[in-house]
Amino acid sequence: MSESGRPLHVAVVGSGPSGFYAAEALLRSNLPFQVDMLERLPVPFGLVRSGVAPDHPKLKEVIRIYDRVARTPGFRFFGNVAVGDAVTVNELRGIYHGLIFACGAQTDRRMGIPGEDLPGSHTATEFVGWFNGHPDFRDRTFDLSREVAVIVGQGNVAADLCRILAKPVDELRTTDITEHALDALATSRVREIHVIGRRGPAQARFTPRELRELGEISDCLTLADSRDLQLNAESETELADPDNINSAKNCEMFRGFAANRETRCGRTLRFHFHLSPAAVLGEERVEGLRLERTRLRGPPFAQTTQPAGESMTLDCGLVFRSIGYRGVPIPGLPFDDRRGTIPHVAGRVNDGSMPLPGVYVTGWIKRGPSGVIGTNRADSVETVESLLADVPRLRAEEKPGGDALEELLTRRGVRAVDYRQWLSIDEAEIRRGRPRGKPREKFTRVRDMLACVDVAEDRQIREQDLRSSIDR
Amino acid sequence: MTHIVTDNCRLCRFTDCVTVCPVECFHADEERSYIDPEVCIDCGACVPVCPVKAIYDAADMPEDLDRWVAVNAERSAILPRVTAKQPELPTAAARRAELGY
Ligand SMILES: Cc1cc2nc3c(=O)[nH]c(=O)nc-3n(C[C@H](O)[C@H](O)[C@H](O)COP(=O)(O)OP(=O)(O)OC[C@H]3O[C@@H](n4cnc5c(N)ncnc54)[C@H](O)[C@@H]3O)c2cc1C
Ligand code: SF4
Ligand code: SF4
Numbered sequence: 303m304s305e306s307g308r309p310l311h312v313a314v315v316g317s318g319p320s321g322f323y324a325a326e327a328l329l330r331s332n333l334p335f336q337v338d339m340l341e342r343l344p345v346p347f348g349l350v351r352s353g354v355a356p357d358h359p360k361l362k363e364v365i366r367i368y369d370r371v372a373r374t375p376g377f378r379f380f381g382n383v384a385v386g387d388a389v390t391v392n393e394l395r396g397i398y399h400g401l402i403f404a405c406g407a408q409t410d411r412r413m414g415i416p417g418e419d420l421p422g423s424h425t426a427t428e429f430v431g432w433f434n435g436h437p438d439f440r441d442r443t444f445d446l447s448r449e450v451a452v453i454v455g456q457g458n459v460a461a462d463l464c465r466i467l468a469k470p471v472d473e474l475r476t477t478d479i480t481e482h483a484l485d486a487l488a489t490s491r492v493r494e495i496h497v498i499g500r501r502g503p504a505q506a507r508f509t510p511r512e513l514r515e516l517g518e519i520s521d522c523l524t525l526a527d528s529r530d531l532q533l534n535a536e537s538e539t540e541l542a543d544p545d546n547i548n549s550a551k552n553c554e555m556f557r558g559f560a561a562n563r564e565t566r567c568g569r570t571l572r573f574h575f576h577l578s579p580a581a582v583l584g585e586e587r588v589e590g591l592r593l594e595r596t597r598l599r600g601p602p603f604a605q606t607t608q609p610a611g612e613s614m615t616l617d618c619g620l621v622f623r624s625i626g627y628r629g630v631p632i633p634g635l636p637f638d639d640r641r642g643t644i645p646h647v648a649g650r651v652n653d654g655s656m657p658l659p660g661v662y663v664t665g666w667i668k669r670g671p672s673g674v675i676g677t678n679r680a681d682s683v684e685t686v687e688s689l690l691a692d693v694p695r696l697r698a699e700e701k702p703g704g705d706a707l708e709e710l711l712t713r714r715g716v717r718a719v720d721y722r723q724w725l726s727i728d729e730a731e732i733r734r735g736r737p738r739g740k741p742r743e744k745f746t747r748v749r750d751m752l753a754c755v756d757v758a759e760d761r762q763i764r765e766q767d768l769r770s771s772i773d774r
Numbered sequence: 775m776t777h778i779v780t781d782n783c784r785l786c787r788f789t790d791c792v793t794v795c796p797v798e799c800f801h802a803d804e805e806r807s808y809i810d811p812e813v814c815i816d817c818g819a820c821v822p823v824c825p826v827k828a829i830y831d832a833a834d835m836p837e838d839l840d841r842w843v844a845v846n847a848e849r850s851a852i853l854p855r856v857t858a859k860q861p862e863l864p865t866a867a868a869r870r871a872e873l874g875y
Pocket of ligand 3: 779790
């Protein structure tokens, strides 16, 4: 085979949006890439499956694009393979010409206040993972028997939490929300939901589309306090910027919420601003949240908060924090502990002291938890461009590629799930959802996912036997 | 609902929009880009990256731009898909300045 015809083996770690866009960009180049995607779970698609809210089904149609990538010749899926556990970074470097880490931001930022770990105080990740059927959170419990819940943070994930807590449960029944979450939500006694922002209404991070939805939940009254909505001159300057039109729209909607008259409704959703959590209160479990009033200081677009010297207590039974995500360090790779990401230069992993040739990053683990699904596409294209520029150097060494990985995994007794096997899980989930009028009923435990693959394989073997006996 | 490319997108083709669309639903002719409403998943990624603010969520588009709904649907159906950033048209900078961006 000619020098340029020899396959280039690349492993993509993580099967969320950034992993799939990286795989796509590699497979679209004119070079003979063999792309193996390694995913910790037996099922693909990262946060599109386990993050994006069940009542936003249209967004999940993006999976069609990833499915197309997965069916491209040269692509292989290795589900149920956790890098750092089943196989190390160094082993992968011996097997592949290039590694692209697309493993997302797997954990939440902490508030760093007393009482944060009391029962009843949770991260957004836990709750979202639970209602979306992520196996890591399958067995979490949330005590929905108290009337008041507080959500700390004002971005789109907080908005997702609000809708799931506030919507009449019947409106969720035809989504792909998991059955165990539906059961719990059906008996929920949560009536009041408070959404707390440290800064002002002009700094809330909702996109207007998400915020508008929060004003349109059936049988739910959405409120804000007009005194909270007065803006300082710096915030007015921010809103006047044409690049900041979203914030202007948000403020208009908050004013609408403040004008809502208090009528009888099943639930209320109330926005609060200029409040910073100081302590989660309670002995055995969450009984309240102490909040300190804040004031904005600094120039437009760089305003930070200062204590205003006044505090208050909000009685509540549940606290969710949704104040950002962090990546988790992977042994063998540098990590920026402050940002919670892997340091890089244009996608090449590099912390300034230790360049790692052939190792790249993309997506949330590269740039932090910002942007929407599509943002990852441009991000992965940038990373792949760096990799393509390095190809002459990368291909200097011979690498065995995916067959060697397969051998290693077999030797270790790691059971990898391939893309065809995922499709049988997919099919079974859709089948399980049908009688309930849901697009799918997810498997929520790894062992159930693997058992589903077994059943499908058995059936195929039996069908093949049957066919060959008929042929005979 | 869908997202709509409107009037401001003309003679520029910066196509920054295209680079972030997760489902590649942009189509283009010599002058403009159009969104295929059948494919767009309303993720909103393209809105902030358009340097001339041409793209709206149909749900909150100013009324005087309504005709662009039909234009996007019709043009995207017959024009080729664009999946990567194109070279800017030579008129792009002038257009941006004209619109005050
Ligand atoms: C709750 C929530 C709701 C969201 N809703 C929206 C929305 O409505 N619209 C929108 O546009 N965006 C939304 N986003 C943002 C969007 O999900 C992210 O932009 C995107 O998923 C980031 O992609 P990623 O590939 O970097 O990470 P992820 O999607 O997190 O994918 C990372 C993958 O890597 C795997 N992995 C991690 N570690 C390892 C390892 N060691 N070995 C192997 N595999 C590993 C993980 O299991 C996961 O599958 C939401 C995010 C969250 C958290
Ligand atoms: S809203 Fe999203 S899916 Fe629709 S055109 Fe823009 S980037 Fe593409
Ligand atoms: S970025 Fe804006 S102006 Fe440029 S092609 Fe896209 S829609 Fe048109």
